[in-house]
Amino acid sequence: FFSEDRVYLFNPGGYGLAQYTKEDGQIWQFEHTAPIVAFNSSPAGTAVGYADGTIYTFSSTGELVQTFEPGGSTYPIILGIALSSSGGQLACISGIDQQRFVLTQQRNGVNKVVFHTYLETNQREPVLVQFSKDENHVFYSAGNGLGIVNCFTFENKVIPVEGTILAIEECPTNNITCVLTRDKGRYNIYFIENRDVLVGHFG
Numbered sequence: 001f002f003s004e005d006r007v008y009l010f011n012p013g014g015y016g017l018a019q020y021t022k023e024d025g026q027i028w029q030f031e032h033t034a035p036i037v038a039f040n041s042s043p044a045g046t047a048v049g050y051a052d053g054t055i056y057t058f059s060s061t062g063e064l065v066q067t068f069e070p071g072g073s074t075y076p077i078i079l080g081i082a083l084s085s086s087g088g089q090l091a092c093i094s095g096i097d098q099q100r101f102v103l104t105q106q107r108n109g110v111n112k113v114v115f116h117t118y119l120e121t122n123q124r125e126p127v128l129v130q131f132s133k134d135e136n137h138v139f140y141s142a143g144n145g146l147g148i149v150n151c152f153t154f155e156n157k158v159i160p161v162e163g164t165i166l167a168i169e170e171c172p173t174n175n176i177t178c179v180l181t182r183d184k185g186r187y188n189i190y191f192i193e194n195r196d197v198l199v200g201h202f203g
Contacts, residue, residue, distance in 0.1 A: 006041050017048065019062060028062020038078045038126060044087025049078025049094075057083060057090060066111050070094040070102045072118075080127040084135045089151060091129050091138045096122050101129075101140050103149060115154040119143050128165045133172070137195050141165045146179055148195050159198050161190050 007020045016031030017039075030048070038049030045065065046058045053076025057066040065087070069076065073095020080093040088106045093099065099122050103115040121143030129140045131151075140147040145160040146168075163183025170177050176199075179190040188203030 006046075008039075008041070008046075010036065019046065028058065030056065030058070030062075030064075032056070038081040038092070040082045040129070042083045042085045042087065044085060045083060047081045047083040047090060049081040049092060051077050053077055053094060055081065055090070055092060057087075059087070066090070068104070068111065070100070070113075070116075072100055072102075072116070073098045079123055079125070080129040080141065082129040082131050082138065084131045085133075086135060089131065089135060089138070091131065091140065091149075093119075093123065093127050093129060093140060096124060099123065099143075101142070101147060101149070103138060103151070103154075105151070115149060115156070117147075117156055128168065130168050132177075132195065133170055139168050139177075146190075146192070148192075157196065159190075159192060161198075161201075162188060 008017050010017045014035040018026050018029035020026050032050050034050040034052035037051050040047045045060050048056050053069050055068040059065055074097035078092055078094050082091045090104045092102050100116050100118045104111045105114045119142055123143050127141035131138050136151055138149050142158045145158040147158050149156045161181050163181035165181050167180040175194050177192040181188045190201040191199050193199045
């Protein structure tokens with residue numbers, strides 16, 4: 001798996017992973033007792049979500065930063081995860097039966113849950129979670145649309161989009177966020193202005 005200049009190799013069976021560099025080869029590795037179902041990498045480090053509902057985050061050098069179990073659902077599992085570029089924020093979609101979105105922030109050296117919300121649907125496959133480039137907002141698949149949370153006010157909006165959210169790309173020159181979805185074999189692109197208003201789509 002390649003993420004910008006970062007290279008990862010997942011172990012057979014999906015229980016562990018290792019990070020490599022071209023210069024030094026393997027720089028760290030980690031293995032757990034449950035399979036990996038969610039993964040994200042940023043310049044600050046790596047976030048890994050497991051089928052037993054556990055999240056591990058690592059620094060860019062592989063040091064364990066956080067172990068976290070969001071809980072709050074009947075069946076624990078991490079279906080989507082994102083680590084901000086600075087490493088100060090973590091977001092995830094967790095659980096089945098009372099599935100929820102959870103946002104944590106690092107405060108005084110401690111990671112704390114600052115916002116969570118239960119979703120109206122139960123997604124049962126890996127989903128997209130992604131911080132905006134300026135880290136002021138976080139996007140997530142809400143099951144019935146695209147969720148957008150303000151990381152300062154914690155205002156949460158769900159903008160209706162059809163199908164599975166595949167990718168999100170920001171256009172800073174005009175404050176437009178483009179969202180690519182797939183719905184029953186049909187691809188759609190939605191345009192959201194100021195991370196707030198749906199201004200159009202085509203597909």
